Amino acid sequence: xxxxxVAGYRFDDADLPASxxxxxxxxxxxxxxLFSEADERALRRAWEILRDQVEQILDVWxxxxxxxxxxxxxxxxxxxEPIAGYLAAVRPRFGKWIEDTCTRAYDETWLAYQEEIGLRxxxxxxxxxxxxxxxxxxPLRYLIAFxxxxxxxxxxxxxxxxxxQEEIEAMHQAWFKAVTLQVALxxxxxxxxxx
Amino acid sequence: xxxxxVAGYRFDDADLPASxxxxxxxxxxxxxxLFSEADERALRRAWEILRDQVEQILDVWxxxxxxxxxxxxxxxxxxxEPIAGYLAAVRPRFGKWIEDTCTRAYDETWLAYQEEIGLRxxxxxxxxxxxxxxxxxxPLRYLIAFxxxxxxxxxxxxxxxxxxQEEIEAMHQAWFKAVTLQVALxxxxxxxxxx
Numbered sequence: 001x002x003x004x005x006v007a008g009y010r011f012d013d014a015d016l017p018a019s020x021x022x023x024x025x026x027x028x029x030x031x032x033x034l035f036s037e038a039d040e041r042a043l044r045r046a047w048e049i050l051r052d053q054v055e056q057i058l059d060v061w062x063x064x065x066x067x068x069x070x071x072x073x074x075x076x077x078x079x080x081e082p083i084a085g086y087l088a089a090v091r092p093r094f095g096k097w098i099e100d101t102c103t104r105a106y107d108e109t110w111l112a113y114q115e116e117i118g119l120r121x122x123x124x125x126x127x128x129x130x131x132x133x134x135x136x137x138x139p140l141r142y143l144i145a146f147x148x149x150x151x152x153x154x155x156x157x158x159x160x161x162x163x164x165q166e167e168i169e170a171m172h173q174a175w176f177k178a179v180t181l182q183v184a185l186x187x188x189x190x191x192x193x194x195x
Numbered sequence: 196x197x198x199x200x201v202a203g204y205r206f207d208d209a210d211l212p213a214s215x216x217x218x219x220x221x222x223x224x225x226x227x228x229l230f231s232e233a234d235e236r237a238l239r240r241a242w243e244i245l246r247d248q249v250e251q252i253l254d255v256w257x258x259x260x261x262x263x264x265x266x267x268x269x270x271x272x273x274x275x276e277p278i279a280g281y282l283a284a285v286r287p288r289f290g291k292w293i294e295d296t297c298t299r300a301y302d303e304t305w306l307a308y309q310e311e312i313g314l315r316x317x318x319x320x321x322x323x324x325x326x327x328x329x330x331x332x333x334p335l336r337y338l339i340a341f342x343x344x345x346x347x348x349x350x351x352x353x354x355x356x357x358x359x360q361e362e363i364e365a366m367h368q369a370w371f372k373a374v375t376l377q378v379a380l381x382x383x384x385x386x387x388x389x390x
Binding site: 025028029031032033034068070071122123137139140141142144145146147148149151152173176177180181183184185187188190191194195 | 220223224226227228229263265266317318332334335336337339340341342343344346347368371372375376378379380382383385386389390
């Protein structure tokens, strides 16, 4: 997938505003998560395993959301009618997110897009990217709750190429940290004063 | 530790207001976390392993916080002076939290205390329980980030009594879910409108 082929994907878009999150705040979050250079390297290795399985991973995640009406609701009209085009439009961005989580430097460009992703979950910006008439926001509690399924479901994919348990565990822990770090960043627009 | 011996511990306190979180909201969160009755049973078994290690677990967590000035700050005066009595007062409640996470039914009494715990991290209620003059709140991002260290550091304690890898993994996943569930609940007072 090339970036230009994915509608609404704005990583590297120079027009994106800088994140209000400072480098020091990011460093403190990384330290709190015990996120090290070894984790960065583990994520790079993880991508070599995951890159050919992206569609299958998305199938699992979409299957999970699709099987729970209380989750499909966030891809539906306020009246509760699922919007197939919306689900389809988000999917390739979700695929790029897997790649970016594993391969990108967590620098200012990355921070700017994390802020944009966060905003797209809130009333300030949800639905605009895809021009849909859906519910106003993703509740904060679901951003946090998803840390678990998005972490747990990746492990079989990391294990799919016969790596050692130790190596799978290292990649899995790095993934867990990277997901948690991003969710922490995405919640900033929900309440900047106490973030 | 008996409940009455722990200052500020209010689980089972009938004067605590009911949580605004509904049973349906809790059920949806549990479903999103894939939290099952098997997880409840795994947590009960985990407590049998953890109960004699509570002080050592708290030593690890306090060591982690204590070694990072940006974390000690939340147990310090606004000028940055650590408040030893505050750190000491919180510790037995943290111990009870380990026990409650493993052994309690996640019912209305539990929900009411989760709301209270959440509030105690916000400007509405931080510092009051212990009568200290500290900073106004714990930033939301740290509640979320702590999901990882609080999950990762428990594993060696779950493994300390020679259980099978499969059993350790089941208890550890249940713990991960339970911690994530509680953090999701604790964030409600940070922004009820979009929680």
